[in-house]
Amino acid sequence: MPSTAPDPLPPGLDPWAVARRFEPVVRYTQGELFFPMAVEDYVARAALWSRPAVPAPGRRDRTRSRVADHGELTLDGLLQRADEHRDSRLELRTVPGPLARRERLQWRRRPDRARLSSTSRLATVGLLGRLIDVLFRLSLVVRGAVPGGLTAAIQQAHPTPADPQAGHPYYAHVSSDGRYLVVQYWFFYAMNDWRSTFGGVNDHEADWEQVTVFLSPREGWSDPDGRALPTDPADWRVAWVAFSSHDETGDDLRRRADDPDISWVGDTHPVVHAGAGSHSGAYLPGDYLIRVEPPALQRFLAAVRRTRRALFPWTDDEHKGLGIPYVDYARGDGRHIGPGTDHPWQPVLVDDDTPWVRDYPGLWGLDTDDPFGGERAPGGPRYERGGTIRASWGDPVGWAGLAKVPATAAELHATQQERLAELGRQERSLSADIAQRTRALQSTAVGVDAVPPTLARERGGIGARRRVREKESAVADLEQERRTLVVEREYLQRAINRPVETPPHAHLRHRAVPDIDPDRPPGLLLRVWTEASLSVLLALLGVALLLGYDSALLLGGVAILAVTGVEAVLRGRIATYLVGLAVLVVIGGAIYLAVTNLRVALAGLLLLAAVAGAVANVRALLRRR
Structure with missing residues (x-):
């Protein structure tokens, strides 16, 4: 199989030395359960399952057949079976199933288990966002989801090594693209437990995340023939860094080496703050509010935003209250791994010729068939779920939006x-x-x-x-x-x-920064209200319907106004609430008059137009004087 690397590495360059020189430091959040582990250990405990590559027309074929049982596999054995079943969809299962309820409760109560001081995510959004959240949670019942108790089972099967010097592996992929030398550090986790442990959007078996460092020849390096590249790692410098992150693509993925948002250990080791359970990468430590819009509701939410901008143009955040709120905790107050810490890395070099990278295109965990994709296990570092080569692997420079950026001055x-x-x-x-x-x-x-x-x-x-x-x-x-x-x-x-240094954030469309100030958490009343208000509103609407259709509209409107009014008071937005209520009353009155008395409605519009014209003319006259 031909290599996907765009260019060969410079002759004489030691990829091992390059990987060690620029390896990152990963800082985790207190309460994290899963840390980078060796793929050999994962595969040694896993079972291999297969499904038809082409399901029957009109339905999803969820029938699985076991190819190898737990404890029967090695990496070589996995590749042999993958070759024998290359016409099937393959999945690894690291444990037979979730823990039973009693075992799960015992696991949760262990005194040695770290706890996270979490943030009230619902306090950050309005009623619409909380309603969508309830519907999304209900959807887990009917769509594919990782079963409860699986996090506990996998954590027991793959506990964190007690010996700090045991080390954690990363899988380094060093490639060359134009004048960039690209070093990708891939980290493998047994589980993504963002939903079950940290209240996030999804869980899935296994997790592959990465940190990518883009190197360019250092200034002043002597290029003998104008085309050669350095072979000494010291002659390379970090130009850009890119982390795996939620909902960021292209230019927004990367940061320049002199970006003040990046922390460094020494001069060559970037610091990444890993999200709790999600293992996504953040440049700044803190709590990040992630608003997820289900694909089925994206058009509806876009229409709501347009309507809000039209009715309330003074609002400062068009996304406030929309989408499903989740918090990604990337605080960096837990275990630290990498140079300058008590937990060293165990580097492993991989490339297009590494057998398990190249020859296993299957999934590294259970495929739940979740139509949203969030609960499905990932492919490996080289492959997407469908078996195509990842852009970040095959075209890392284009993936990070660097194809248009020259590598050197x-x-x-x-x-x-x-x-x-x-x-x-x-x-x-x-x-x-x-x-x-x-x-x-x-x-x-x-x-x-x-x-x-x-x-x-x-x-x-x-x-x-x-x-x-x-x-x-x-x-x-x-x-x-x-x-x-x-x-x-x-x-x-x-x-x-007259060359001028471009600001480090000039290329960004969206700069990801922590959204929640841990020193200013929402008040207790607001937290209690946001947890209970939606249930209160739905109960009031239900009672209104039970009282009869004649009174349901009036009582329902009163319930909505009461609940939204209480929320406005708790959030300190009573003035905005009253102005918005006045605008809605005017619009509602106009619609009512247009339906019941068209003559009065037209007269009102003419009077409003006359007043608006008179005000504009008086202002123009005063300006001329």
Whole structure:
């Protein structure tokens, strides 16, 4: 099978030395149950199951057949069976099943088990977000989900080593792409227990996460022939860092080495704060509010946001209260692994020729068939769930949005000069085209203008004048394009003559920072209210329906106003609530009048228009004075 690496490594470069020089430090949250482990240990306890690769038409085939039982596998044995069942979908199961209820309760009560001081996630969103949360939780009953008690069973099967020096492995993939040297550190966890342990959005068996370091030749390195790359790790410097993270893609994945959000141990070891249970990577320690929008509700929530912006344009956060709220705890106050800590790494090099990376395209845990995807086990570091090669593995530079970014200052300068020359050529070409089209426009226009209007109507003069307008518009478009090129050329020349350091966050569309201040948690009343208010509202609406349809609308409206009013008081937003209520009353009254008395509604609109016009005219008059 051909390698997916875009370019070969520089001859003489030791990938082991490169991986050790830039390996990260991972800081976990207090209460974390799963830490990086060896794939051999996971496979040694796992069973292998297969399912048909192509299910029967019109349904999902959930029938599994066991290929190897627990304790029968090694890595070599896994690859042999994968080859024998390459026409099937394969899944590893590390434990036979979840713990029973009594065993699970005993496991939860262990005195040595660390606890997390959690944040009230529901206090961060409004009623709509809490309603969606309830529906999403109910959906776990009907969609594929990891069963309860599985976290406890897997943690007992793969406990954290008691000896700090036992070490934790990472799997380093070193590749070259253009002038970038890319070092990916892959971490394997037996379980993602974000939902069951930390109140997050999902659980799934096994978890693969990564930290990717993009290196470029250090400034001042002597390049003998203009194309060679360094072979000494000391001649490489960190240019960019990218962590696995929730809902971040492209440019938002990466941070520049001089970004103040990145912490370092020494000069070469970036610090990543791993989310509790989710193991996602964060640059800054803290609690991150994640708002998940189920695919089935994305259009509905987008319409709600548009309506909110139209009715309440003064609101400062268009996403507030929407989506399902979850907190990703990346506090870094638990175990630390890596250089400068009590827990060293055990590096393992992998590439496209590593047999278990290349030849096992199956899943590393149970496939729950969750249509949302969150509860399904992952593929390996090289493969997506469907068996295709991950973009982060096969094209890490493009995956992080770096294909457009020169790796060194020299390359940047050369690229700027090339663009400057190209802009000059385009500008000259446009100028020639404009001159030619202008002559043609003038030729057409003088001919049309020479024809008397009475004769022009008989000879299709209207169509001729339309052609003149079309040619004139085409010339104007080209002139606009040329002006744009001129502006770009002038600014580019200025950047070449007086280079200015780009701010480290300039490339980011969204800068992920902690959303919740642990020193200012929501008050007790607000936490209690957000946990109980939705149940209170639903109960009141149910009582209103039981009292009869005639009173249900009135009582339901009163219940909604009462519940939202209490929430506004607890959140300190009573003024916003009253203004919003006034806007809704006006809109509701207008709709009611339009339905019941169209004449009065039109009169009201005319009076409002008259008042608005008079106010605008008075303001204009005062400004002129």
